[in-house]
Amino acid sequence: MPDAAQLSTATPSISERTGWTLTQIHAWPESFAQAAGSVAAACGASSIPAPGQAAEATDGVLLRVHPQRLWLLQYVKAGALPDLPVDQGVMLDLSQSRCLLRIAMPAAIDLIAGFCGLDLRAPAFPVGAVRLTSLHRIPVTLWREASHVAILAPRSFSQSLREALEEALRHRG
Numbered sequence: 001m002p003d004a005a006q007l008s009t010a011t012p013s014i015s016e017r018t019g020w021t022l023t024q025i026h027a028w029p030e031s032f033a034q035a036a037g038s039v040a041a042a043c044g045a046s047s048i049p050a051p052g053q054a055a056e057a058t059d060g061v062l063l064r065v066h067p068q069r070l071w072l073l074q075y076v077k078a079g080a081l082p083d084l085p086v087d088q089g090v091m092l093d094l095s096q097s098r099c100l101l102r103i104a105m106p107a108a109i110d111l112i113a114g115f116c117g118l119d120l121r122a123p124a125f126p127v128g129a130v131r132l133t134s135l136h137r138i139p140v141t142l143w144r145e146a147s148h149v150a151i152l153a154p155r156s157f158s159q160s161l162r163e164a165l166e167e168a169l170r171h172r173g
Contacts, residue, residue: 027089
């Protein structure tokens with residue numbers, strides 16, 4: 001009988017994670033290092049991620065989705081982030097605007113690659129990588145976790161995206 005790891009790769013599934021928050025931090029170019037440093041310290045991240053990378057935090061992950069923009073994905077609301085002075089940048093709660101889908105590795109790579117032109121294989125898409133792309137003409141953010149690929153998709157399109165991914169899964173096997 002196959003073990004659980006073999007079952008998850010033989011029959012990949014798409015799951016939705018709930019109970020998280022997403023805060024966008026956009027800093028002005030001249031104050032990015034200071035603003036990002038205070039956010040990283042407040043959420044328990046060991047460093048400010050480089051563009052296209054993620055940094056693990058005490059209660060979630062800090063994603064660098066733009067040279068001057070961070071997304072803080074928290075699984076448990078730990079506490080309020082410090083206010084960002086307006087001369088450093090702005091913060092915005094995006095929690096209600098996105099859906100978090102996850103697909104188990106290694107099947108996630110082939111499945112998602114059928115919807116976009118990115119090379120999602122290692123070493124082009126290593127653990128901790130963040131990529132902005134579109135899947136099924138829907139703009140998404142992909143984040144490579146150790147055991148999954150996470151997809152942050154606009155909530156208004158998440159159901160149709162999930163249906164397209166599930167349809168592709170049915171036709172695979």
